[in-house]
Amino acid sequence: MPLRHKYCYKFMCSSLGQELIEKDIKELGLTRVVVAACSPHLHENTFRTACANAGLNPYLCELVSIREQVSWVHNDKVAATTKSQAVVAGGVERVIHNESLEPLKVPIHADTLVVGGGIAGIQAALEIADAGYHVYLVEREPTIGGHMAQFDKTFPTLDCAACILTPKMVQAGSHPNITLHTWSEVENVDGYVGNFTVTVRKKARYVNTDTCTGCGICWEKCPKKVVDEVYEAGFGIRKAIYTPFPQAVPKYPVIDKENCIYFIKGTCKACEKFCPTEPNSINFEQNDEVVEIQVGNIVLATGYDLFDPERIPQYNYKKLDNVFTSLEFERMCNASGPTDGKIVLRDGKTPPKAVGIIHCVGSRDKNYNAYCSSICCMQSLKFAHLVMERTDAEVYNFYIDMRTNFKDYEEFYQRILEEGGHFVRGKVAEVTDAVRFPGEEGKLIIQAEDTLIGKQRRIPVDMVILSSAMEPRHDAQEVGKQFGIACGASGWYIERHPKLDPVATMTDGIFIAGCVQGPKDIPATVSQGAAAAARILGRIQQGEIALEPIRASVNEEQCSGCRICNDLCPFNAILFHEDKMVSEINPALCQGCGTCVAACPAGAISGTGFSNEQIMAQINGLLLLDVGDETIPA
Amino acid sequence: MTEQFEPTIIGFTCNWCSYRAADLAGTARLKYPPNIRLIRLMCSGRLDPSFVFKALAKGADGVMITGCHPGECHYLEQNYKALRRFLLIRRTLKGFGIEPERVKLVWASAAEGVKFASETTSFVEEIRELGPLNWGKASGNGGKPASEKEAEQLETEVAA
Numbered sequence: 001m002p003l004r005h006k007y008c009y010k011f012m013c014s015s016l017g018q019e020l021i022e023k024d025i026k027e028l029g030l031t032r033v034v035v036a037a038c039s040p041h042l043h044e045n046t047f048r049t050a051c052a053n054a055g056l057n058p059y060l061c062e063l064v065s066i067r068e069q070v071s072w073v074h075n076d077k078v079a080a081t082t083k084s085q086a087v088v089a090g091g092v093e094r095v096i097h098n099e100s101l102e103p104l105k106v107p108i109h110a111d112t113l114v115v116g117g118g119i120a121g122i123q124a125a126l127e128i129a130d131a132g133y134h135v136y137l138v139e140r141e142p143t144i145g146g147h148m149a150q151f152d153k154t155f156p157t158l159d160c161a162a163c164i165l166t167p168k169m170v171q172a173g174s175h176p177n178i179t180l181h182t183w184s185e186v187e188n189v190d191g192y193v194g195n196f197t198v199t200v201r202k203k204a205r206y207v208n209t210d211t212c213t214g215c216g217i218c219w220e221k222c223p224k225k226v227v228d229e230v231y232e233a234g235f236g237i238r239k240a241i242y243t244p245f246p247q248a249v250p251k252y253p254v255i256d257k258e259n260c261i262y263f264i265k266g267t268c269k270a271c272e273k274f275c276p277t278e279p280n281s282i283n284f285e286q287n288d289e290v291v292e293i294q295v296g297n298i299v300l301a302t303g304y305d306l307f308d309p310e311r312i313p314q315y316n317y318k319k320l321d322n323v324f325t326s327l328e329f330e331r332m333c334n335a336s337g338p339t340d341g342k343i344v345l346r347d348g349k350t351p352p353k354a355v356g357i358i359h360c361v362g363s364r365d366k367n368y369n370a371y372c373s374s375i376c377c378m379q380s381l382k383f384a385h386l387v388m389e390r391t392d393a394e395v396y397n398f399y400i401d402m403r404t405n406f407k408d409y410e411e412f413y414q415r416i417l418e419e420g421g422h423f424v425r426g427k428v429a430e431v432t433d434a435v436r437f438p439g440e441e442g443k444l445i446i447q448a449e450d451t452l453i454g455k456q457r458r459i460p461v462d463m464v465i466l467s468s469a470m471e472p473r474h475d476a477q478e479v480g481k482q483f484g485i486a487c488g489a490s491g492w493y494i495e496r497h498p499k500l501d502p503v504a505t506m507t508d509g510i511f512i513a514g515c516v517q518g519p520k521d522i523p524a525t526v527s528q529g530a531a532a533a534a535r536i537l538g539r540i541q542q543g544e545i546a547l548e549p550i551r552a553s554v555n556e557e558q559c560s561g562c563r564i565c566n567d568l569c570p571f572n573a574i575l576f577h578e579d580k581m582v583s584e585i586n587p588a589l590c591q592g593c594g595t596c597v598a599a600c601p602a603g604a605i606s607g608t609g610f611s612n613e614q615i616m617a618q619i620n621g622l623l624l625l626d627v628g629d630e631t632i633p634a
Numbered sequence: 635m636t637e638q639f640e641p642t643i644i645g646f647t648c649n650w651c652s653y654r655a656a657d658l659a660g661t662a663r664l665k666y667p668p669n670i671r672l673i674r675l676m677c678s679g680r681l682d683p684s685f686v687f688k689a690l691a692k693g694a695d696g697v698m699i700t701g702c703h704p705g706e707c708h709y710l711e712q713n714y715k716a717l718r719r720f721l722l723i724r725r726t727l728k729g730f731g732i733e734p735e736r737v738k739l740v741w742a743s744a745a746e747g748v749k750f751a752s753e754t755t756s757f758v759e760e761i762r763e764l765g766p767l768n769w770g771k772a773s774g775n776g777g778k779p780a781s782e783k784e785a786e787q788l789e790t791e792v793a794a
Contacts (some may be wrong), residue, residue, distance in 0.1 A: 264681060
């Protein structure tokens with residue numbers, strides 16, 4: 001096929017550039033188009049649309065990358081230009097074999113699954129439910145609310161976290177369009193965008209939610225006290241039958257089987273004895289329930305884990321009593337927490353006279369996490385304010401850099417400075433109780449270099465708060481695999497585009513919101529939850545989605561019925577017809593990976609978009625040595 | 635030989651990971667030698683071993699196959715099939731009397747632009763050590779213009 005027309009244009013992706021292509025297709029009757037420009041992941045759609053506008057099937061257009069993969073990565077201009085020529089030649093040879101294709105249209109199931117009932121998940125669920133579509137909200141813990149429910153105040157406004165969160169929890173809990181599955185986990189995800197089948201395991205609560213009124217007598221009477229590692233961050237206790245906190249949604253308690261005396265010893269049943277409902281709501285015979293739900297889109301909002309500061313031995317967390325994590329301190333400040341909101345030492349009564357707050361614990365440290373955890377500076381400033389408000393203690397902040405870069409954050413920092421907080425710029429070397437100087441007896445000594453005055457300092461305090469980093473969930477990898485998405489180098493889920501598409505993922509139909517994508521504060525989390533919802537609503541309203549028509553198909557004439565391909569397909573898209581002794585591919589299930597195409601010994605399977613002919617021709621083009629030839633563009 | 639041998643390498647990349655890693659390397663302006671030319675596949679599982687032989691027969695001195703890390707395949711597990719074929723390709727090459735090291739398998743996620751660039755750089759070095767394959771009609775022009783006349787023409791174009 002002769003090259004009919006070629007030209008250089010600086011901004012081919014501009015409207016004028018596209019018009020040029022359209023004009024030439026129409027006037028010169030072009031049947032194929034190759035654009036040598038940026039990566040197809042950026043502008044492929046632009047040029048395909050231009051072709052479609054001119055009446056040419058969009059799949060007859062090929063975009064080859066000479067920017068990301070040539071001009072931006074090579075210094076040797078001559079060699080880079082030769083490579084560009086080869087890349088263009090590859091595209092030209094390939095496009096000859098491109099076929100006209102029609103996008104596959106699949107219907108979008110109007111229901112949505114939101115995994116994770118923190119503020120990100122709640123926001124996403126409410127936005128979709130308010131628009132009139134059904135949402136399943138699945139949460140691992142007995143209640144929705146997530147980390148935000150554990151906090152006392154939120155920076156920089158010092159709103160009470162519960163006061164702004166619980167109305168949303170109640171709304172989500174009572175919304176006619178939201179089905180809550182708490183104390184539940186996603187077990188399996190099958191299908192593809194528009195049509196997922198999700199298996200959810202509802203763990204046995206041992207409480208009948210149809211009759212339970214949430215009166216709370218059961219947990220009052222339960223004789224077994226358990227350290228609450230989740231909601232109270234190990235700082236407080238709960239019972240073996242419990243709701244994590246009074247405003248829990250739903251209100252029904254769960255029995256923690258591992259710690260319940262009846263499940264361990266076979267006697268007790270205090271909860272059952274005292275349950276006032278008729279019939280009794282406690283049911284020790286309850287089993288896990290497995291439900292299957294159909295959804296069109298999924299939002300993953302499973303949040304973060306807190307960095308365990310025990311991993312930094314020199315901070316002596318858990319070895320020295322009065323070293324606290326940020327979450328423990330949040331619980332301490334909370335009026336409904338273990339100390340009723342009093343800031344006191346581990347003994348439960350002594351108010352501290354001096355408090356040290358250490359920033360960047362487990363973040364901005366290449367031994368642990370290289371990234372900035374983004375919220376710890378503001379959180380530490382909030383802690384400083386709370387300590388100064390509620391006690392007479394002096395507060396020392398140990399920071400590397402102060403990062404207060406969102407609306408009203410810097411003003412909050414200034415406020416803490418004016419309130420008399422002390423700031424030491426330097427990374428803390430050690431927290432110790434080993435006395436070296438008089439006056440340090442009975443104190444915790446924070447040893448740090450003050451980089452602003454260039455001196456080592458030892459500051460004796462009574463209480464140390466470690467502003468721990470956010471970390472990806474310990475099971476983020478496995479969960480990601482379940483949903484077909486991957487984690488980046490730091491363990492956070494990879495978004496489709498770091499700037500322009502921070503809520504979608506590489507897997508169509510799976511969206512991410514909140515800290516699963518990276519550390520962020522509450523406003524950013526809420527925005528992302530809402531953004532994910534907006535993306536999904538747009539799709540639901542379209543009713544169907546166009547998929548790339550990259551699919552495999554079997555030529556029955558050539559198929560020998562060897563069945564090699566049958567076991568290769570992870571999506572079970574290949575059926576074997578025993579009667580005809582041939583295999584057939586279900587285009588609705590085929591995802592277009594092409595593994596079967598490569599495996600067929602008879603060459604009976606062809607893959608649209610990436611056919612053997614196309615790839616062989618591209619190899620030829622890339623290796624054409626006589627680049628001066630007439631048929632190759634210069 | 636006074637002039638350094640410049641190999642030509644064909645890279646087969648997966649649309650979901652390594653092709654994006656190559657894009658990322660570009661966005662981050664990382665540098666690697668221009669000897670590699672990429673072909674995008676939807677998955678490393680699409681790699682038909684004959685593509686590799688074809689590339690080598692047509693003048694490539696080496697082939698780099700890249701895919702998602704084990705367990706991270708966009709299509710669940712197809713990169714494992716690429717791994718099996720890779721081993722098979724290497725054995726077949728050995729049978730042909732060709733150094734199996736001319737084919738390399740690299741796992742690179744979409745976030746690993748740095749890895750993509752460094753693996754490419756080291757592979758070019760490895761192939762340079764092995765020397766030209768000389769299977770097809772010619773090889774070893776990778777990155778260099780075919781004739782002197784053309785080289786001059788290019789120089790002037792690039793300068794302009």
